[in-house]
Amino acid sequence: MAKPITIKDIAEKLNVSIATVSRALRGSSEIKKETKMAVLEMAKEMDYHPNLLASSLSSKKSKIIGVVVPTINRYFWSNSISGIENIAYKEGYKVMIFQSGESFNKEVEIVETLANSRVDGIIISFSKETKDFNHVHQVIERGIPVVMLERTCKNMKASKVSTDDKNGAYTITKHLIEQGRKNIAYICGPLSLGGCKDRLKGYQEALKKAGLPFRKDYVVEVEDFRFEQAGQALEKLWDMTVKPDGILCFADILAIGTIHTAHNLGIKIPEQLSVAGFGDDETSRFISPAITTMAQPSFEMGELAAQIILEEIGLSGESCQIRTEIIKPEIIIREST
Amino acid sequence: MAKPITIKDIAEKLNVSIATVSRALRGSSEIKKETKMAVLEMAKEMDYHPNLLASSLSSKKSKIIGVVVPTINRYFWSNSISGIENIAYKEGYKVMIFQSGESFNKEVEIVETLANSRVDGIIISFSKETKDFNHVHQVIERGIPVVMLERTCKNMKASKVSTDDKNGAYTITKHLIEQGRKNIAYICGPLSLGGCKDRLKGYQEALKKAGLPFRKDYVVEVEDFRFEQAGQALEKLWDMTVKPDGILCFADILAIGTIHTAHNLGIKIPEQLSVAGFGDDETSRFISPAITTMAQPSFEMGELAAQIILEEIGLSGESCQIRTEIIKPEIIIREST
DNA sequence: CTGAAAGCGCTTACAG
DNA sequence: CTGAAAGCGCTTACAG
Structure with missing residues (x-):
């Protein structure tokens, strides 16, 4: 060579x-x-x-946007990344993708690497473990624009793009209620995740408005977003004296797992049990019964996040207005409810 | 700032x-x-x-491995990336992920960027459009180790890790035959993809060995790996005078789409039609009927690719032995056959 | 163990 | 329009 x-x-x-x-x-x-x-x-x-290293070093621009997500292995994130790329490539920016694997330590390490590699901006979606946001706070202090996507936090001087979780959960819970369901459970991830908590609020509000009681034991938290965990959650719910007749799942992947286990338990869907998801998973359309879901426009959310960060990069620090974009998901009614 | x-x-x-x-x-x-x-x-x-830019520039090492895959939106790839990361992080390397979106031009651009950013090595899985491999040839000439993963090519001075497609297809076709199927179709992606062609060979060989005729019109190529496309392929097959009683799908995602459309057409699976997949998609386990598949150990394949590239980086060009690792997939029999 | 100096490969005011 | 020169922030032989 x-x-x-x-x-x-x-x-x-x-x-x-x-x-x-x-x-x-x-x-x-x-x-x-x-x-x-x-x-x-x-x-x-x-x-x-x-030599891009030399060029970035002297020009102090890398034309690279760093993206850090919990995992690329779920549709919502891989698809929002495609949205980010779609905008970024048009503007001559490259997108560097990193996954934290839901690990706080890895997330901190990645963010540090990204900042030290002098990327022009960072789009981040926090890991479920992340409670301390000092690492992004520091990055912002160092003058690197940050946009928070979906998994955001409060009190950060950074723009955010996220789902209207409360409203979305309200809408879909209301839908379940309108289908005549009275005992609606909620299977979600760790309530320490803002999204899980906000959807809980919407769910509660819908129950309240319909005069239905809120039962704390109808809220089942799972550790990870995996099929199996939803199945276990359903088994737990099905052991109760008053079985639920409707379930709202925090994510489509949990709805798929729930339906799978329901099959095994001989539960008829939607006759005995309505199951609704939340997300934007293509797969949910192709399994049977096809799943009713609150569809999040993940691609467009990625595009928006990219647009915002590109703007902020353009302004290079001065007068950068912080934007908060709350995206409404859309209900898609299918066979599972 | x-x-x-x-x-x-x-x-x-x-x-x-x-x-x-x-x-x-x-x-x-x-x-x-x-x-x-x-x-x-x-x-x-x-x-x-x-400042990592400065450090890499003068040390001529970046401690970064670049990965380019057609999409991160399918389980096989996102999971193999997790395998790559698992090894790389242990050795203090970061992994930069890029997706070509199955576009040749984008792939060329990404490879060029990666090389110009002086990454220490590149793991690549070619886009379906890629027929000309000069871009990686050049990169190798420039002294950057390259490992090809799954979508490989011939005559390249680079190690490769891929699936034993022919054998795998043979095995699963044989399984279908043993289930008493006589009219087995094959839904695949573009036959210009080596993997699609090799699985075709295995499929043909199994038919031949069982004394079953090979029907060219039982081979349906789809453009993209999407649910819908498999559905269309099934409709086409179902229009034929002699309908198939078994289908081998190139990928699990195609099997899911096939089963979905079969539902709509009122086809009973597996009674009327056996459907088998190929891949490593978790989802295939959780839909009903659960899909029989040739499971590729994507995570381990990623790990292996990472190990090889790390070795080659360590040798820094000298005497670097080219390795060819063909990984056997494993048959997992479930409800769909 | 420490320092002076050259160098990595570019970019960018500043002059002309 | 072009060049000389300083600089980006590090690393690494070479001396001592």
């Missing part, structure tokens, strides 16, 4: 200065057309490849 | 040289313990954060 070609090599061949080469390569306006052509041609001939 | 602290600032405060600070920070052996402690303490006090 030969030593890589640098602008110095090109400059020498062409008998011009490296400044000229640099300007030609970046399409600077202050350069003669012929010189530019000559440089470009020579660069191609010599198989030149710019 | 204040100007970031550099090693120069620390050096001045401590009245030592920047070389000393640098050595202390990186835990070099040739430094006095007290000096090191003093530097570390001061760094903390001044809230110092290293």
